[in-house]
Structures are given as structure tokens and as C-alpha cells.
Amino acid sequence: MLKVDDIYREIILDNYKKPMNAKKLKGIADFEVFNPSCGDKIIIQTKVESGKVVDVGHVSGGCAISIASMSILSDHIIGMSIDEISRLGFDDIKELLGIEIGPGRLKCAMLSLKAVRKSLDIKGEN
């Protein structure tokens, strides 16, 4: 059995192969984000009630890091207010994924947060 590399620990592979919330929500607007350099793409829907996210749906295609990140983030933000979500940044993504993310994979890891912010109309740098 070959040794599994750090970045591809079980948490990443499991979330890549079976991402959480990989579904479509009825009657909710969708938003798309895209990494043109590699083709990572996320189509996201967020259902908001009383200023809190109550459900997330996404269709994601791309590398393991981007899909795993979307899976884990989608689960994390359910129950959070838009205000709390707007304060999430790179450090939070790193902590959620539980791995070191080098500069070469930063965009992959952060695409999920970009998708969430777009769907919730959160502007500015994260």
C-alpha cells in the first residue's frame, strides 16, 4: 500500500468522492464561480431565512481540493448568519480542511468561499 500524501488525507478524498450538499435546491437562484486557469467550477445555491443560511446546494467540478473545500464549507455554514460568513477567510478554510495549502493550490481551496460570498452578495476581499 503506497503512503498517502498529507494533502490527500482521508478527509479530502472522502469529501472529494462524496461531497456533502452536492444537490440542487428548488426555487433558489444559482451562482457560478470558475478558475479559468484550470477549469475548477462551482455552481452554488444558498437558502437564507432570517439572515441565516439554512441550506446549501452545489454542483462542483474540478480538483480534489476545490471540491473537498466546497463540501466541508457548505456543511460548516449551515446555521451561520451572513455576517458571520462574511468574516470567514483563508485561515478558516485551512482549519476546516485540516491541511497545509501551498500557494499553488490556494485558488483551488478558496474557490468555495468565493462561491459562497457571491451567492450571498458579500463584497470585498476575503
Next chain:
Amino acid sequence: MRKKDFEVFDEQKELVYLDSAATSLKPRIVAREVSDYYNKSGASVHRGIYSLSVNITSKYEDVRDKIARLINSDVTEVIFTSGTTDSANKLFMSLSESFNGDFREGDEVIVSVMEHNSVILPLRKFAERHNLKVRYVGINDEGRLDINSFREMINSKTRLVLVTHISNVLGVINPVKEIARIIKHFCDNNVSEIGDINNHLKTPLFIIDGAQAVPHMKIDVSDIDCDFYMFSSHKMCGPTGIGILYGKRKYLRKMQSSSIGGHSVLDVTKDKIVLADIPDRFEPGTPNISGVLGFGRAVDYLELISYDEILRNDKELFMYAISEMGKIDGLEIYGPKTYVDRVGLISFNIKGDSEVHPHDVISILDRDGVCIRGGNHCAMLLLHEMGISSCCRISFYLYNSRQDVDKFILGLKKVKEIFGA
């Protein structure tokens, strides 16, 4: 193969570098030439008449001679730029300024879908400036240029043809001599339709991007009979920041440079500017002296090894890699699988039961010191044509060996195991 010539392998003994299509590694002698310039001279070129400057100027112009001999051109036809991208941008800006009347609204330019962004984008801006129609020659099922389509496309409105000599994704060598012949044949048979005698340009310009070609093959621009040819030093063991724009004298002499400054003029008064002759006209300002000197040393190095040997090694590694890759399920290989009109550059994806994204392939291979490339390779048009958004790529050069291929294959198998593919 020649790893001992490259200092990077002294410390990184296990390095498997398979991204020479992006940039080649640089041998010791090139690095030494660059640092020698700074440590032992540092003087400028074309300016001082004291020995320190005269010596460097002489060495600098010797490199121009060397490049001219390498590509079989006249020495005045060799212009130093900062790379192929710069060559393309300078060329199209200069064509705009110099031959403005020859590119009229509705005229056409023909390019291939294989073009790298560094040349297609300057061309597209040029076409927009002059309201020209851009027509694309596609690829056939094997991934080769559809030459028949080109033959049908050329017409009396064609003002310019741009083609890459070797595709940086498909590895195919395009039939540039055949293209030149087709252009000439069309012009010979349609004299009265090609412009009028007052035009500077009586025939369509034929421009070639040779960035992937010159590192691998002996190029003879006179034999090809192209009008402009561009390539970069850093893909052929030379320093970054230096490239070449070759142009036929008959055109260059009528062209202005898109940039102007010291050294590119003979005289300046309040009323007029007298431009220098070629190539000086195209090289304003203090150039990248260490880059040129390093480039000269790189050419020496390649000539020492010989193109025959470079190609022999390239073919051997390509055949071995294709054979080994063929034994792995689910690999989708792009471009021809035979070493015919092709170089050792293989693009692929892991498809099959479990697709693995190029970024993931690269990350896993990287952990074992295997450097491959992934993404769109700045050839977005081509990838759209191929129906993919990204792919992996390996490319061989003179320092690669069969052991490198073995490590790469081992890495691919590791990727498949991790992803359960």
C-alpha cells in the same frame, strides 16, 4: 543524460524535471556567463569606446552572428527582444505603424487554433485595430493541422498567416514549408488580385512562432521562406528575458519600431528624427546584455551536444513514455502517438472510472520530485477545440532519461491508487 552539466541536480539529485516546454533548465556554463558579465565587466554595449565597453560590444554582437548562423539569416535580420511574447507584441505593433494602409477593413488573417496566447493575443489586438477578419485553421482527429482547410481558406483578402511551428500542447510539428509553398502558389496564380503595386505588401506575410521548435531542431528560416520567425532563449537552455525576432530585410527596412529611444536613432533635431538602420532601429535603450551573452553560451552548448543527439534522446524517451503510458488504464493521451512530425511533449488526462484533475496529479507527483505541468497551457483556443478545460503535460529535453520516465510512471500509478482510479 547530461545532468552533470546542470547545477540544479547537484543538490536535487532526485529531481525529475518534465516541464521543459514551459522553460528549460539552465546549464552551469550559461549561469557562469551571466554572472561573469556582472563580475568581470558590467560595461554597456554600443556606447563606450574604451576597451571595457568595446570588448563587451564585440562579444554581444558575436552572439547576434551566432544566432544568424543558427537560423541561416543575415545578421541584420536578427533582433533581440525580451522573449517570444515581446517579439510578437513588437512585431504586430510595428506592422500596424509601418504598413497601416495595407491592412484594410474586411481583409483577413489566417491562424491555427493551436496558437499560444503570447502570439494569438497580439494578433487579435492587431486584427481589431484594423478591422480584419480572423480565420482559424482547425485540427484533424489525430491532432494535426488541417492543411487542406488552410489551402481552401487562403484567398485574395488574406494579408497575414500566423502559425506555431510546434504546438505546446499536442507536440505536433506543423508543415511550415508546405504552408509557405501554398501561399506562394496562390500568389503566383492570382497576381492581379493581391493588392496593387503601390502596396508595400504584395503577398500575405507569413509569421511563425518557433518557441518550441528552436530548442529541438535546426531551423533554416531561408529554407522555410517565412517572413518573420520568433523564439525564446529560456526554452533552449538560455537565460530568461531574451528572445529573437527574425524578419526579412525587405520588410524590416520599411518598418518602424513600436518603441524608440537611445541607440535606435542616428540623429535628432527639433524638426526631425533620423532612424538607425536595422537591427539597431528595433533595439532602443540599454539591452539585456547578460541575457544576450548567456544566450550565446546556450547556443554553444546546444551545438556541442548537437541537434541530432537532442532529437535522438527526445525520440527514445517519447517512444518509451508512450509505451509505458499505454499500459495504464484510463489515460487519455492527446495528439499523435507516433514520433512522426512530432516532438517529445505529451499531454494527457486521467479519465476512465475515476477522473483525476490535473492539479491533483501534479501535487502528488510533486511530492516525489516529479515536475509536470497542468492547466490550459495558454492554449485556450486549442483546449476549447479539444473539448477539455485542462490537461497534464510532460515534455522532455536533453537532460531527461529513461529513469525519469520510470519515476513519472510510478507517480501516475500512485495517483491512481490514491484516487481509487
